[in-house]
Amino acid sequence: xxxxxxxxxxxxxxxxxxxxxxxxxxxxxxxxxxxxxxxxxxxxxxxxxxxxxxxxxxxxxxxxxxxxxxxxxxxxxxxxxxxxxxxxxxxxxxxxxxxxxxxxxxxxxxxxxxxxxxxxxxxxxxxxxxxxxxxxxxxxxxxxxxxxxxxxxxxxxxxxxxxxxxxxxxxxxxxxxxxxxxxxxxxx
Numbered sequence: 001x002x003x004x005x006x007x008x009x010x011x012x013x014x015x016x017x018x019x020x021x022x023x024x025x026x027x028x029x030x031x032x033x034x035x036x037x038x039x040x041x042x043x044x045x046x047x048x049x050x051x052x053x054x055x056x057x058x059x060x061x062x063x064x065x066x067x068x069x070x071x072x073x074x075x076x077x078x079x080x081x082x083x084x085x086x087x088x089x090x091x092x093x094x095x096x097x098x099x100x101x102x103x104x105x106x107x108x109x110x111x112x113x114x115x116x117x118x119x120x121x122x123x124x125x126x127x128x129x130x131x132x133x134x135x136x137x138x139x140x141x142x143x144x145x146x147x148x149x150x151x152x153x154x155x156x157x158x159x160x161x162x163x164x165x166x167x168x169x170x171x172x173x174x175x176x177x178x179x180x181x182x183x184x185x186x187x188x
Contacts, residue, residue, distance in 0.1 A: 002031035002097050006179060012170045014066055017124075017159035023104030023115040027180045030100040030126050030159065037090030042133035044086040045101050048078065048145060049116050052123040052160055059168035063151060066162055074116040076109055079139050080129075087133045098128075105160045105163065114141050118163045124177070127155045 001007060006028050007015075018024045030047060037043060051072060058069035085092070105172045106115040118124060130140060132150035139146065145153070167173040177186040 002033055009118040009160040012173060014169055016167055016169060017105055017161045017165045018171045019105045019118055019120060020109045021108045021165045023113060025104055027176060032098050033130050034093050034135050036100060036131060037094055039091035041090050042087040043090055043093060044139055045083040045098055046129045047126055048082045048133060049126045050178040052125050054162040057121050057162055064125045070123055073119045078144050079116045080145055081088045081116060082139060082141060120163050120165050123160060123162050125155050126159050127153050127154050
């Protein structure tokens with residue numbers, strides 16, 4: 001995981017990610033470095049985002065904490081973000097940082113832009129998948145990730161986040177403004 005220090009800072013105070021109808025990019029973005037691939041083999045790199053549990057959350061302001069507020073909403077259709085450079089050789093993937101900065105999160109269940117559909121006020125875990133090309137023949141943004149030999153999934157506990165339509169925790173708002181290069185307009 002690249003930028004792990006920043007992810008850890010967010011994680012310590014409870015990472016929140018904004019979701020909108022039009023789709024919103026994640027900050028921090030998922031960025032990974034991969035090693036150990038066969039340099040001559042072709043691979044797809046993909047990301048999905050899965051629920052951490054079957055709960056819905058609410059933010060309690062007086063204690064500045066997320067609390068369980070009931071059962072999760074019914075699951076949304078699974079979406080997979082296939083990295084736009086896919087497929088590429090192991091050599092290509094291993095010599096660069098793989099960034100998912102173009103991926104967008106939405107709460108629009110009828111989204112046709114290929115964004116990842118999530119429910120607000122739920123906790124999610126991003127997962128990065130390395131899929132050998134011959135195992136990725138069925139790879140599709142609207143089907144679950146293939147499984148078995150030739151497919152590996154990686155997740156990082158510090159990237160768990162709660163989806164919101166507006167930031168709940170002021171510390172998160174502050175950290176996002178301070179660290180996101182696209183939030184220049186919000187700085188003093």
